[in-house]
Amino acid sequence: QNTTRVAPTLEMLVHQVGAERLGETLKTELVKSLQVEKDSLARDKARWDVQSKLFEVPTGRVKLDIGGCAYTATVEELSSQSGFWRQFFSGKFRVEIDQDGCYFLDRDGRTFKHVLNFLRGTAVSHLNSEKLQLLKEDADFYELAELQKALEMPEETHKSFNTQNIVDTCVGDFKNATSSIIPDLIQAWNDEIDVLKHQRLEFEKQQETFIRIEKKIQATHVKEKIKLDVGGKVFCTSLRTLLSQFCYFRARFSGNFSADLQKDGTYLVDRDCSAFHLILRYLRGNDFRKFQFSEEFMETASLEADYFLLPDFDKKLQESGPEFLISAHTSHFSLTSDSTTVTKKKGGMWVDCVIGKKCVNSGKHIWRCKIVHGLCIMIGVAPEQCLLNGSHLYNHRGWFYYTGNGNLYGVSPLAPESNTPYGKPCKVGDEISLELDCDTGRLSFSKNNEASFGVACCIPMDEPVRLCVQMAYASHSLSLQGYSCY
Numbered sequence: 400q401n402t403t404r405v406a407p408t409l410e411m412l413v414h415q416v417g418a419e420r421l422g423e424t425l426k427t428e429l430v431k432s433l434q435v436e437k438d439s440l441a442r443d444k445a446r447w448d449v450q451s452k453l454f455e456v457p458t459g460r461v462k463l464d465i466g467g468c469a470y471t472a473t474v475e476e477l478s479s480q481s482g483f484w485r486q487f488f489s490g491k492f493r494v495e496i497d498q499d500g501c502y503f504l505d506r507d508g509r510t511f512k513h514v515l516n517f518l519r520g521t522a523v524s525h526l527n528s529e530k531l532q533l534l535k536e537d538a539d540f541y542e543l544a545e546l547q548k549a550l551e552m553p554e555e556t557h558k559s560f561n562t563q564n565i566v567d568t569c570v571g572d573f574k575n576a577t578s579s580i581i582p583d584l585i586q587a588w589n590d591e592i593d594v595l596k597h598q599r600l601e602f603e604k605q606q607e608t609f610i611r612i613e614k615k616i617q618a619t620h621v622k623e624k625i626k627l628d629v630g631g632k633v634f635c636t637s638l639r640t641l642l643s644q645f646c647y648f649r650a651r652f653s654g655n656f657s658a659d660l661q662k663d664g665t666y667l668v669d670r671d672c673s674a675f676h677l678i679l680r681y682l683r684g685n686d687f688r689k690f691q692f693s694e695e696f697m698e699t700a701s702l703e704a705d706y707f708l709l710p711d712f713d714k715k716l717q718e719s720g721p722e723f724l725i726s727a728h729t730s731h732f733s734l735t736s737d738s739t740t741v742t743k744k745k746g747g748m749w750v751d752c753v754i755g756k757k758c759v760n761s762g763k764h765i766w767r768c769k770i771v772h773g774l775c776i777m778i779g780v781a782p783e784q785c786l787l788n789g790s791h792l793y794n795h796r797g798w799f800y801y802t803g804n805g806n807l808y809g810v811s812p813l814a815p816e817s818n819t820p821y822g823k824p825c826k827v828g829d830e831i832s833l834e835l836d837c838d839t840g841r842l843s844f845s846k847n848n849e850a851s852f853g854v855a856c857c858i859p860m861d862e863p864v865r866l867c868v869q870m871a872y873a874s875h876s877l878s879l880q881g882y883s884c885y
Contacts (some may be wrong), residue, residue, distance in 0.1 A: 419459055433591055456490040464501035464624065465508025466679070467635030476518050482542035484518075486612040495622045504619045507680060510534040511548045515545050528737060529690055536685075540615065540678075543607075620799040625680050629645050630664040630672035640682050646795030648682075663761075674700035679711050692716075714883070739773065741868065742876040749777070757882065758783050759837055763882045767834045770825055773875030776802045778831055779809065780842065780858070781867035798856055800831065800844045807855050822852040830880060833866065 452761035463470040479483035487494060487502075496505045510533040513523055523546075526534060531550070539544040558591075621637040641648035651666075652658060661667055668675075672865055677687070677700050692700070697716055731746035732753055741753045755766065768778055781797030798809035805822035825831065832845045840858040845851040858864065868877055 425566040433595070436595060437822075440595070440602065444602060446620060454490050454493055456488060462499075462501040464498075464499065464503040464635060465511045466498065466504070466506050467626070467633055468503065468508030468511060468514060470511060471510075472501055472515055472518075476515070479518050480543055480545060482544070483612055484541060486608065487616065491609060491614050492613060494616065494620060497622055497624050502842050503621060503637075505621065505624070505635075505640055505683065506540070506619055507533060507536075507676060509676075510537055513542060514538070514543070514546070517543070517549070523549060532737060542612075555558060567754045572824075593701070613755075626665040627668050627675075628661065628663075629668045630670055631677045632672040632675070633665055634672075634675060634679060636679055636682075640679070643682050643684070644709060646709050652881075660864065670703060670706060671699060674703050678703060678707060678709070681709060681715060738882075740876060740878040742772075743873050745873050748871045752781070752867055752869045754781070754868075755879070755882075758863045758865050759835070759861040759884070760860060761837045762884050763834070763836045763838075765835075767830055767880040768833070768868070769830045769878045769880050770802060770827050771829060771876035771878050773824060773869035773870065773872060774827070775801050776842075776875055776877055777808060777869040778802065778833065778877070780833065780835060780864040780868055783863040783865055796862075798842055799859060799867070799869070800833070800855070801828075804832065805852075807864070809856065821855060822846065835864070 425463060456474075458474055462471050463472065474488050478488055486492070494502060506647065508524075513526070513530075513534050514537050517523060525533070525872045535547075537552050538550055565612060573868045621639065623638070624635050624639050625641060627634045638652060648658065650859065658666060680687070682702075700716060701713050704716075731743060733742050733744050734740065738756070745797070746828050759765075770776065772885060777799040779797050779799030796810065799807070801808055801818075802825040805820070805824050807819045827848065830847050832848070834843050834845070834851065835841070835858070837860050838862045842855045842858055843851045843853060844855055866879075870877070
């Protein structure tokens with residue numbers, strides 16, 4: 400209402416009172432309209448504060464059960480940094496202790512001790528790749544920005560603030576009408592606007608955080624947990640997680656069979672426990688893209704998934720472990736700690752290459768690569784024995800898609816038509832997918848999950864091949880987003 404009222408008033412004032420009286424009259428009108436918005440913001444905050452503090456807040460020492468791993472901490476320690484735990488114990492959410500007197504979260508808790516140590520001021524110690532990835536997921540879930548930074552994880556980017564209110568409209572009209580008349584008043588008005596917009600932005604961020612944390616608590620926090628004794632090792636989860644898939648657990652806890660609760664409060668599952676944490680990870684809706692497992696372990700996990708009647712588990716597991724390898728004797732490239740992002744540091748054009756860790760010679764395989772920086776990049780496949788320090792491999796040791804122009808490069812059967820028009824040029828941020836059917840030798844490419852550009856070539860699969868990447872210039876960078884096989 401004020402937005403539609405103030406703007407016409409400004410135009411009328413110019414004609415009615417003249418420039419000499421405009422400053423004082425405008426000040427009265429604008430201060431009045433600004434006060435309306437301030438009052439509105441104050442009412443919204445007061446209403447939100449009343450509605451969002453409904454439950455008793457625990458203090459002192461509390462017991463936590465994170466996926467079956469027991470921890471003890473104080474509310475003050477957990478709330479020492481902004482994020483999930485400060486909200487969890489804010490009184491805004493109904494959080495309850497379980498049958499063991501613990502606050503239970505249905506998550507993998509193996510690395511939570513490092514989260515606690517960080518909150519207590521202790522630096523994160525050296526971790527293997529699996530534990531490091533789990534800790535990164537913890538830092539993201541618990542919204543600990545400083546821990547994310549310490550683990551080289553970018554902080555969450557909040558959605559841009561784009562509220563439509565009286566201030567935005569009014570200031571535009573005011574500048575257009577009077578910018579040449581009373582610059583001092585304009586500056587003062589702009590300062591007021593900046594303060595008000597910042598306050599509104601902070602308030603809306605608080606609301607967004609509340610909604611985000613509420614969803615996390617609803618997804619992971621339950622009062623009644625289920626304890627499973629799998630091959631002698633106890634795992635804790637929720638009935639909701641176990642029933643999330645049509646599988647062994649839905650049948651077992653359907654009421655049609657005896658669940659056989661043991662005296663210690665656990666349900667016995669007489670299976671190998673070594674891969675059961677992956678079964679739970681899958682049932683909780685998480686993937687395996689950032690993890691690398693041995694073939695032996697993947698076979699064990701696959702057998703367990705078959706027993707628990709999880710048909711899609713193998714597909715998810717095969718998407719795990721996208722990694723690059725670089726030659727031990729070259730210093731032209733650098734890798735991130737999880738070996739998924741490669742950057743060329745120095746060296747001449749097309750000198751050396753980076754290859755994928757997985758070598759393939761049967762089945763269908765898909766690699767997904769994202770362009771982080773630079774466009775002079777060759778992405779393709781090359782024979783297993785391709786030289787890591789080879790130059791210009793795209794001309795003699797593989798089959799490649801050039802991101803700069805979308806053309807194909809490579810050896811027979813592409814030669815002598817190397818540099819053949821094929822796809823479309825790329826830009827930074829694009830995701831390129833390579834699909835190789837080893838049984839037919841057909842190699843194809845696509846961009847940003849769109850339809851394939853078609854069969855690029857048919858590779859003579861007389862020897863195994865790997866993903867292979869070459870870059871022309873320093874600072875070029877590529878990230879391996881995922882890998883699947885069928």
